[in-house]
Amino acid sequence: MELSKRLKAIADMVTPGNAVADVGCDHGFVSIYLCRSHIAPKVYAMDVRPGPLERAKEHIQAGGFCDYIETRLSDGVEALCPGEADTLICAGMGGRLMMKILSEGEGKIRLMKELILQPQSELALFRRYLREHGLHIVQEDMIKEEGKFYPVIKAVPQNTAGQAFLGEPGTLTEERRQRLEDAFGPFLLAAKNPVLQEYLRVLEQRNKKILSEMDAGRDDRERQGQDVRQKKESRRQEIEACLADIAECLLLFEK
Numbered sequence: 530m531e532l533s534k535r536l537k538a539i540a541d542m543v544t545p546g547n548a549v550a551d552v553g554c555d556h557g558f559v560s561i562y563l564c565r566s567h568i569a570p571k572v573y574a575m576d577v578r579p580g581p582l583e584r585a586k587e588h589i590q591a592g593g594f595c596d597y598i599e600t601r602l603s604d605g606v607e608a609l610c611p612g613e614a615d616t617l618i619c620a621g622m623g624g625r626l627m628m629k630i631l632s633e634g635e636g637k638i639r640l641m642k643e644l645i646l647q648p649q650s651e652l653a654l655f656r657r658y659l660r661e662h663g664l665h666i667v668q669e670d671m672i673k674e675e676g677k678f679y680p681v682i683k684a685v686p687q688n689t690a691g692q693a694f695l696g697e698p699g700t701l702t703e704e705r706r707q708r709l710e711d712a713f714g715p716f717l718l719a720a721k722n723p724v725l726q727e728y729l730r731v732l733e734q735r736n737k738k739i740l741s742e743m744d745a746g747r748d749d750r751e752r753q754g755q756d757v758r759q760k761k762e763s764r765r766q767e768i769e770a771c772l773a774d775i776a777e778c779l780l781l782f783e784k
Contacts, residue, residue, distance in 0.1 A: 532558060532559070532562050533674060534672050535647070535672050535679045536558060539647055539681055540562050542643075542683045543569060543643075545569075546570065547614075547642065548569060548573075548614045549572045550609050550613070550614035551563075551573065551574045552575050552605060552618065552619045553620065554574035554582070555576065555584075556584045556585050557586075557600070558588070560598050561589060564598055565592065574589070574599070574600045577602070606633075607633075609634075614641060615641055616642065617641050617643070620646070621647065623649055624648040624650050624651035625650075643685050644682075646684060647679060647680065647682070652714075653712040656710070659684055664686060665684055665686075667716075668683035671717055673727065680714060680717070705774075709774055726779070726782050729778055730779075733772065733779070736771055736772050740765065
């Protein structure tokens with residue numbers, strides 16, 4: 530069984546020897562890989578959906594890993610006992626859902642050593658949530674697979690590592706620096722991650738296209754009501770601000 534690049538990046542961030550809670554385990558491929566590769570001595574493969582969990586059970590049995598992987602029907606970490614796992618894996622879901630899982634299971638998650646997270650949406654909001662809840666990012670990667678970009682974040686519940694900083698001291702306001710790091714990842718930016726650079730270029734072209742389409746419809750806007758015009762102008766300002774942030778980040782790759 531070959532893991533996809535995205536799933537392999539998640540598994541490779543797990544500290545060897547840790548017991549793992551694989552939340553949203555889907556068909557159990559990451560759980561099996563961790564045991565087969567002797568990375569994790571014990572894995573709790575959990576999913577809120579009975580169907581995928583049943584498929585995971587079948588794959589675990591077929592691989593002969595029943596002594597090492599325990600499946601549990603669970604909403605987030607609800608079925609996990611405090612202290613059972615050292616590592617939380619939470620991947621393949623939207624940022625808001627992941628934030629809900631982290632919030633509802635906060636007491637158990639605070640007892641863990643590390644969180645391996647792969648949010649699929651609302652990345653700036655998600656990174657801000659981690660920062661504001663004392664979950665410190667210590668490692669990041671970004672994978673491109675089948676035309677899609679996937680960030681992978683490793684965070685710890687204790688401040689055991691220094692934060693990566695964007696740019697030289699004094700070159701950016703603290704507010705803007707934090708906004709850029711939340712949006713694009715402090716460690717990805719500091720490392721000048723090449724996949725992030727490609728992602729920034731794609732995002733830049735996408736936003737420029739939106740602006741071009743808005744300009745093409747300018748005559749129609751003039752005939753629309755004031756509320757509609759105000760909303761569209763607000764949207765234009767958001768896109769222009771995003772493009773300015775992207776340009777600032779792309780400058781890093783030229784230094």
